[in-house]
Amino acid sequence: MASDRKTAHLPGEEGIWLFVIGDMVMFTALFAIMLHYRSKNLEVFGAAHRLLDQRLGLVNTALMLSSSWCVATAVRSARTGRFAATRALLIAAALCGILFACIKYIEWAEKIKVGLNPTTNDFFMFYFALTGIHLVHVVIGTVVLIFLSKTRWAQGARGNTMRNLESGATFWHLVDLLWIVLFALLYLVP
Amino acid sequence: MSERLVLTRQTLVWALLLGFTIVSWAIGHTHFAWISSGALVLVLAFVKVTFVVREFMEVRHAPLWLKFLTGTWIVVACALLVILYTNAL
Numbered sequence: 001m002a003s004d005r006k007t008a009h010l011p012g013e014e015g016i017w018l019f020v021i022g023d024m025v026m027f028t029a030l031f032a033i034m035l036h037y038r039s040k041n042l043e044v045f046g047a048a049h050r051l052l053d054q055r056l057g058l059v060n061t062a063l064m065l066s067s068s069w070c071v072a073t074a075v076r077s078a079r080t081g082r083f084a085a086t087r088a089l090l091i092a093a094a095l096c097g098i099l100f101a102c103i104k105y106i107e108w109a110e111k112i113k114v115g116l117n118p119t120t121n122d123f124f125m126f127y128f129a130l131t132g133i134h135l136v137h138v139v140i141g142t143v144v145l146i147f148l149s150k151t152r153w154a155q156g157a158r159g160n161t162m163r164n165l166e167s168g169a170t171f172w173h174l175v176d177l178l179w180i181v182l183f184a185l186l187y188l189v190p
Numbered sequence: 191m192s193e194r195l196v197l198t199r200q201t202l203v204w205a206l207l208l209g210f211t212i213v214s215w216a217i218g219h220t221h222f223a224w225i226s227s228g229a230l231v232l233v234l235a236f237v238k239v240t241f242v243v244r245e246f247m248e249v250r251h252a253p254l255w256l257k258f259l260t261g262t263w264i265v266v267a268c269a270l271l272v273i274l275y276t277n278a279l
Contacts, residue, residue, distance in 0.1 A: 008253045021259055028267040032274055039278030054215065061211050069204040072246040077195055085195060170247055177242045181271075184235035188218040189228035189275065 011075075012167030020174045023137075027178055030133075031185055034126040041122055048123035049186070051116065056107050057187040060100050061179065067096035068176040071145070071169045078165055083153040086165075090149035093172065097142035104135055127186055134182055137175045144168045203245040210238050229272050236268035 010017070038045040074089035108128070111117070118128040148168045155161060214234045217227050243260050244250040250257075 009248070009251050010253055010256065011248045011251075017256060021263065024263050024267070028263070028270065031267075031271055035271060035274035035278070039274070042278060054218075058211065058215060062208060065204060065207045065211070068242060068246050069200055072200045072248075073195055073198070075248075076198070076200070080194075082195070173242055173247045176246070177239045180238045180242065181235050181267075184214060184231050185271070188214055188231045188235075190218055 012163060012170045016167040016170050020170060023174060023178070027133075027181070030126075030130060031181065034130070034185065037122045037126065044121050045123045046190070048121055048127075049190070051111075052127070052187050053107060053110070054187050056103055057183050060103050061183050063096045063100045063103075064176045064179045067093040067100075068173050070096065071172045075165060075169050078153070078157045078162065081157065083151075086153075087149050087151075090145050094142050094145040094149065097138050097145065100138055101135060101142070104131060104138075130182055130186065134175070134178055137178065141168075141172045141175045144171060200245060203241050207238050207241060210234055214238075226276055229276050232272050232275060233268060236264055240264055 070089045070093035074086045074093070077083075077085040077089065108131075111124070116124055118125045145168065148165055151161060151165065153161065214231050217230050217234070220227055222230070243264065247260075249260050
């Protein structure tokens with residue numbers, strides 16, 4: 001059981017962690033630049049923020065958190081040899097990713113339909129850019145999850161097979177945590 | 191078998207994260223005299239991030255250098271964003 005482990009364990013490849021830390025730093029810089037622009041246009045940002053549909057943001061947050069749970073539980077089930085459960089949980093997580101992307105498409109389409117696009121103002125420039133970069137992560141992550149669900153566990157939960165699953169899981173959790181901050185910054189802060 | 195997969199620490203964390211999300215949403219619609227609700231929402235977002243990093247990404251079992259790097263990022267990013275947000279108020 002993962003929580004009983006006494007010795008340190010690096011989940012996945014070192015390289016994935018290098019990417020994760022680099023991505024976290026890059027997104028932090030983008031968030032900081034957005035807040036800098038906000039400080040110069042408080043009224044524009046305040047009015048534009050109120051045009052976002054918080055309900056869709058909440059549903060997408062629930063999807064992201066649930067998919068992360070599925071992926072964390074998939075890793076746990078693989079470690080205990082329950083590979084059918086691993087496969088089902090990875091497919092469930094990928095479905096959450098697909099639903100997330102569909103809702104994001106609906107949200108963008110609604111905005112564009114009423115004339116709100118990246119050129120409308122600085123807020124919407126950041127809204128489309130940040131959610132767009134994040135959506136690219138969601139699409140890549142979903143493809144990785146589908147790929148991982150097809151893993152043949154002939155050798156059991158050992159070596160590269162397990163390490164690949166852990167690396168993919170780590171990337172998916174990164175997608176989740178970036179959304180948590182994005183959701184707070186774009187949808188929730190008044 | 192299903193109990194051991196479903197009734198786990200990760201499930202508790204998932205429920206907590208959903209709860210924090212609802213609380214954050216409520217705080218975003220509330221005005222406090224003593225603190226900026228936006229700053230509170232940002233801090234709560236990084237509390238959620240800490241749970242994801244430690245529990246879902248399994249950093250609580252990871253080598254010290256990874257605990258240090260991720261912990262440093264959480265503290266620095268949270269402080270930076272809260273300062274930039276509150277300075278503009």
